[in-house]
Amino acid sequence: MATGDIGLIGLAVMGQNLILNMNDKGFNVVAFNRTTSKVDAFLENEAKGTNVQGAWSIEELCSKLKRPRKVILLVKAGDAVDAFIEQLVPHMEPGDIIIDGGNSHFPDSNRRTKELSAKGLLFVGSGVSGGEEGARHGPSLMPGGNPEAWPHIKEIFQKASAQAYGEPCCDWVGPEGAGHYVKMVHNGIEYGDMQLISEAYDILKRGLDLSESEIADIFLTWNKGVLDSFLIDITANILKFNDDDGQPLVTKILDQAGQKGTGKWTAIAALDAGSPVTLIGEAVFARCLSALKEERIRASKAIAGPAKEAFKGDKKQFIDDLEQALYASKLISYTQGFMLMRETAKEMNWELNYAGIAKMWRGGCIIKSVFLSDISKAFLKKLDLESLLFDDFFNKAIENAQPGWRRVVAQAVLWGIPTPAFSTALAFFDGYRSEILPANLLQAQRDYFGAHTFRVLPGKENDKLQPGKDIHINWTGRGGNVSASTYIA
Numbered sequence: 353m354a355t356g357d358i359g360l361i362g363l364a365v366m367g368q369n370l371i372l373n374m375n376d377k378g379f380n381v382v383a384f385n386r387t388t389s390k391v392d393a394f395l396e397n398e399a400k401g402t403n404v405q406g407a408w409s410i411e412e413l414c415s416k417l418k419r420p421r422k423v424i425l426l427v428k429a430g431d432a433v434d435a436f437i438e439q440l441v442p443h444m445e446p447g448d449i450i451i452d453g454g455n456s457h458f459p460d461s462n463r464r465t466k467e468l469s470a471k472g473l474l475f476v477g478s479g480v481s482g483g484e485e486g487a488r489h490g491p492s493l494m495p496g497g498n499p500e501a502w503p504h505i506k507e508i509f510q511k512a513s514a515q516a517y518g519e520p521c522c523d524w525v526g527p528e529g530a531g532h533y534v535k536m537v538h539n540g541i542e543y544g545d546m547q548l549i550s551e552a553y554d555i556l557k558r559g560l561d562l563s564e565s566e567i568a569d570i571f572l573t574w575n576k577g578v579l580d581s582f583l584i585d586i587t588a589n590i591l592k593f594n595d596d597d598g599q600p601l602v603t604k605i606l607d608q609a610g611q612k613g614t615g616k617w618t619a620i621a622a623l624d625a626g627s628p629v630t631l632i633g634e635a636v637f638a639r640c641l642s643a644l645k646e647e648r649i650r651a652s653k654a655i656a657g658p659a660k661e662a663f664k665g666d667k668k669q670f671i672d673d674l675e676q677a678l679y680a681s682k683l684i685s686y687t688q689g690f691m692l693m694r695e696t697a698k699e700m701n702w703e704l705n706y707a708g709i710a711k712m713w714r715g716g717c718i719i720k721s722v723f724l725s726d727i728s729k730a731f732l733k734k735l736d737l738e739s740l741l742f743d744d745f746f747n748k749a750i751e752n753a754q755p756g757w758r759r760v761v762a763q764a765v766l767w768g769i770p771t772p773a774f775s776t777a778l779a780f781f782d783g784y785r786s787e788i789l790p791a792n793l794l795q796a797q798r799d800y801f802g803a804h805t806f807r808v809l810p811g812k813e814n815d816k817l818q819p820g821k822d823i824h825i826n827w828t829g830r831g832g833n834v835s836a837s838t839y840i841a
């Protein structure tokens with residue numbers, strides 16, 4: 353008789369930990385791996401003494417599962433997911449559920465939901481965040497896909513996930529690839545947070561000449577306030593960590609950032625949606641610039657910047673300003689991330705629960721923070737909030753942060769210390785709160801050289817400048833009166 357509540361394919365570190373986590377929560381898990389010797393090794397070691405069952409073929413895995421069968425794939429995103437789905441399908445029956453828990457690109461999850469639905473099977477693409485530790489003790493889980501699957505997996509998912517403020521860090525995200533979409537944005541925000549923290553470190557080190565240990569103490573203080581978060585906490589630990597010779601290990605790490613692509617996907621999705629997600633974009637480009645190590649070494653010798661000047665102001669005040677700059681920039685990053693999700697939801701016809709998404713990120717995941725509780729409160733107050741900056745709490749917070757934020761960016765520019773994320777956040781903020789932007793001149797230029805047309809500003813209409821019309825002006829008297837076709841971004 354089938355006794356397995358859920359099957360899991362992929363016994364790498366995330367898979368093993370998630371199995372042990374689900375086992376702890378009282379579920380009977382059946383484990384399978386393509387190289388079956390890993391199943392034996394897992395049962396003899398990590399899973400010894402648990403209720404975990406092994407399977408040595410896909411057929412056996414499916415035969416050991418109660419109906420509707422539920423199988424989680426924790427394998428490398430891409431072709432491996434499709435290959436396992438293909439192997440599972442012949443052993444499944446209508447109503448059975450295949451869950452992809454990898455970092456898959458959301459268009460693949462859109463496609464897989466449709467393909468499996470045509471076969472009577474239910475596909476779920478779930479974001480899983482929190483690394484090894486999260487998988488073992490409670491990750492943030494972001495499932496989306498075929499909604500009929502949710503009632504069958506809800507209990508397992510919500511029990512296995514992290515719990516924050518008495519609530520599971522897991523809820524149904526939306527149809528098709530919505531779960532993987534939200535995980536992708538989570539990762540983009542993760543890139544932004546990490547870049548902001550790194551810029552703060554650089555300013556404290558190169559600007560104020562503080563040591564790693566002194567900077568760690570500052571992060572520890574910040575971690576007791578509005579910036580309280582996993583990433584600030586681990587940053588303090590990293591800065592305190594010394595190599596055998598007593599030197600901070602971080603100073604020995606090659607300053608070239610790697611990336612696996614989820615931040616890049618977020619930036620591409622933002623460009624595709626015409627959504628100004630500038631901070632994540634800058635965070636991705638900052639990693640790309642860091643990768644040009646050899647070229648940077650040559651440039652550092654050939655190109656002069658401002659002469660180094662010791663900071664003459666009030667250090668304590670400046671460190672407080674930096675905390676505010678970090679907070680305000682982070683708020684801009686999340687504002688942009690939620691704007692992107694709203695834009696995509698509109699385009700894809702998805703109904704996303706933004707308060708629920710913020711709640712899912714309050715625990716278990718890499719971007720978990722106290723700040724996310726305030727975001728969920730803002731969306732609970734107004735479900736269709738178009739921007740976090742319109743929420744009273746955040747509106748006040750950014751107003752308070754503004755003077756310090758501006759001082760930090762200005763000082764960094766004078767020092768010649770790069771702050772792509774802090775600066776772009778401030779530029780976005782000033783652009784967003786500007787009733788008039790110089791796009792009028794830009795439109796005139798487009799019309800001047802390419803007859804791309806423009807529209808008249810309300811209140812400035814006349815016989816020539818008709819409201820609601822695409823207008824072309826013969827600016828030089830030489831060109832014709834025929835306009836080119838146009839589109840508004």
Ligand code: 6PG
Pocket residue numbers: 455480481482483539542610611612613614615717718
């Ligand atoms: C998580 C992380 C994880 C991601 C790593 C590495 O939520 O647990 O987002 O999914 O893969 O953070 O990402 P990069 O290699 O692109 O920095």
